[in-house]
Amino acid sequence: MIDTKSNQYAFIFAIIVCVVCGVLLSAVSEGLRKRQEINVDLDIKKNILKAVVLEVPIPQKAKPQEVLEIYKTKIEEHVIDGQGNIIEGRKPADIKKGEKGVYPLYIYSEGGKVKSYAFPIVGQGLWSTLYGYLALEGDATTVRGITFYKHGETPGLGAEIEKAWFQDNFKGKTIYSIKKQELTPIAVVKGKAADVYQDNPEAAKYHVDGITAATITSSGVTEMMDRTLRAYEPYFSKVRKI
Amino acid sequence: MAEALLSKKNKKLVKDGLWDANPLTFQVLGICSSLAVTTQLKTSLIMAFGLTFVTAMSNVVISLMRNYIPSKIRIIVQLTVVSALVITIDQILKAYMYDASKQLSVFVGLIITNCIVVGRLEAFAMSNPPWKSFLDGLGNGLGYSAVLVILGIIREIFGSGTLLGYHVIPRSFYDAGYVNNGMLVLAPGAFFLLGCIIWIQRAISGYAEVK
Numbered sequence: 527m528i529d530t531k532s533n534q535y536a537f538i539f540a541i542i543v544c545v546v547c548g549v550l551l552s553a554v555s556e557g558l559r560k561r562q563e564i565n566v567d568l569d570i571k572k573n574i575l576k577a578v579v580l581e582v583p584i585p586q587k588a589k590p591q592e593v594l595e596i597y598k599t600k601i602e603e604h605v606i607d608g609q610g611n612i613i614e615g616r617k618p619a620d621i622k623k624g625e626k627g628v629y630p631l632y633i634y635s636e637g638g639k640v641k642s643y644a645f646p647i648v649g650q651g652l653w654s655t656l657y658g659y660l661a662l663e664g665d666a667t668t669v670r671g672i673t674f675y676k677h678g679e680t681p682g683l684g685a686e687i688e689k690a691w692f693q694d695n696f697k698g699k700t701i702y703s704i705k706k707q708e709l710t711p712i713a714v715v716k717g718k719a720a721d722v723y724q725d726n727p728e729a730a731k732y733h734v735d736g737i738t739a740a741t742i743t744s745s746g747v748t749e750m751m752d753r754t755l756r757a758y759e760p761y762f763s764k765v766r767k768i
Numbered sequence: 769m770a771e772a773l774l775s776k777k778n779k780k781l782v783k784d785g786l787w788d789a790n791p792l793t794f795q796v797l798g799i800c801s802s803l804a805v806t807t808q809l810k811t812s813l814i815m816a817f818g819l820t821f822v823t824a825m826s827n828v829v830i831s832l833m834r835n836y837i838p839s840k841i842r843i844i845v846q847l848t849v850v851s852a853l854v855i856t857i858d859q860i861l862k863a864y865m866y867d868a869s870k871q872l873s874v875f876v877g878l879i880i881t882n883c884i885v886v887g888r889l890e891a892f893a894m895s896n897p898p899w900k901s902f903l904d905g906l907g908n909g910l911g912y913s914a915v916l917v918i919l920g921i922i923r924e925i926f927g928s929g930t931l932l933g934y935h936v937i938p939r940s941f942y943d944a945g946y947v948n949n950g951m952l953v954l955a956p957g958a959f960f961l962l963g964c965i966i967w968i969q970r971a972i973s974g975y976a977e978v979k
Contacts, residue, residue, distance in 0.1 A: 554855075
């Protein structure tokens with residue numbers, strides 16, 4: 527009989543518990559991985575469809591197959607390079623992690639006419655990385671929609687980025703100033719954009735209302751807008767019709 | 769042991785958790801999650817199921833090992849077992865109820881630190897046989913669940929006007945000037961509500977804190 531009070535016993539016991547739990551958990555995780563990946567993929571597609579604001583919205587209780595069908599018929603997937611050229615034969619799904627200089631682009635068309643360009647936006651909030659999609663109108667200048675689908679910000683504060691009021695406040699803003707012929711990445715202000723830029727309607731067009739008590743999340747959004755829009759600008763300057 | 773599986777004593781174990789020693793109203797444990805996830809009935813139900821499953825199963829597992837666990841590392845062993853069960857639940861939710869798992873976000877993972885689970889392990893499972901421990905865990909889980917479901921129903925009906933996502937307050941009420949109570953959607957509303965539930969439950973059960 528081993529002495530159950532000895533350190534040796536405690537060590538052996540701990541190791542056995544860890545190994546058993548570890549093996550069981552790996553089995554569970556491996557067994558469910560396929561289904562989880564399908565869910566994540568579906569969620570991403572739903573978010574792209576939400577960002578581009580479909581003319582006929584997806585029904586509330588749409589089945590996964592229906593959502594995928596709508597996605598397949600409405601959205602074209604492309605990959606562009608740093609010079610703004612579409613790379614033929616590549617899909618966003620095969621961009622490798624950490625690969626530089628290539629950017630996924632989703633084009634929503636209705637009846638052969640481009641309605642919207644959507645692309646992922648990723649940036650740092652306070653606690654977590656924020657993941658979302660930004661969609662521009664067919665003019666490649668006006669914001670059509672935005673979604674955030676993954677983050678770990680504080681509910682009620684930073685997590686307000688997933689609320690309709692915050693996302694709606696991007697709609698209709700412009701990322702390019704025709705007057706100055708330059709890119710104007712959207713920035714989040716403290717307070718209300720309309721108040722801050724009362725005397726400067728030009729600037730009010732590319733500033734959005736901030737979230738009270740979520741300064742770091744807000745500046746994270748500003749930073750990701752700036753970085754992402756600059757990366758896509760070579761492409762958008764080509765398709766923009768002014 | 770010749771004791772029947774559902775003897776009076778054993779039934780009392782379940783009943784204690786449900787009523788006389790309800791973890792929320794009597795022991796006032798697990799408040800954090802009960803405020804956070806009860807804005808809707810659906811998330812309340814999932815959380816209730818998750819916690820009941822984890823409490824009952826971890827009680828059984830720890831009870832089976834109770835004579836072998838070195839007391840020096842018993843809390844660590846308990847937490848390892850609880851974590852493994854919670855992660856399993858989390859993975860299953862992610863695979864089969866993705867939307868719900870996104871809504872519950874961090875709170876499923878936080879079952880690990882829920883005082884009810886570790887409390888029952890320390891207070892009961894470490895010194896009682898598996899079947900009794902299972903009933904004790906089940907009773908406490910159900911006691912927590914009952915309060916969660918009551919909170920979820922009240923908060924969803926009066927905070928959002930829906931129940932399980934279906935509209936239950938007729939359109940005509942809104943036309944007549946009725947508005948949803950926004951406070952019930954927020955944590956303070958749940959806090960007041962929980963206070964009232966504790967008050968009512970204690971008034972009926974006759975329990976009072978000893979001075």
